[in-house]
Amino acid sequence: MPGPDPYALWIESDEPPYRVCHQAYFWTGNNGNRRTRAIAILRRLSLGDWRCRWCGDALPDWRRADARYCNEGCRKRAARSRCAALALAGRSAG
């Protein structure tokens, strides 16, 4: 799935007071989707959850609001380590 428009939304402040800005859809005047995404990112920032679950870096602001990893590399490393953990668990259970 392609990511959102990288210039539509940006994090202005990633420490309190948090601020996420978005650009209006100037051709329709409909901000619903971007506003929702800005609020979702803002909520995760305030929870300290706008971080990569693998390397712990702050997520870039062009990531989807539900992104968990900062890039494909981290996502793959996390997936691989999950597989390794499962394989290990299976071995010790058997």
Ligand SMILES: [Zn+2]
């Ligand atoms: Zn990462």
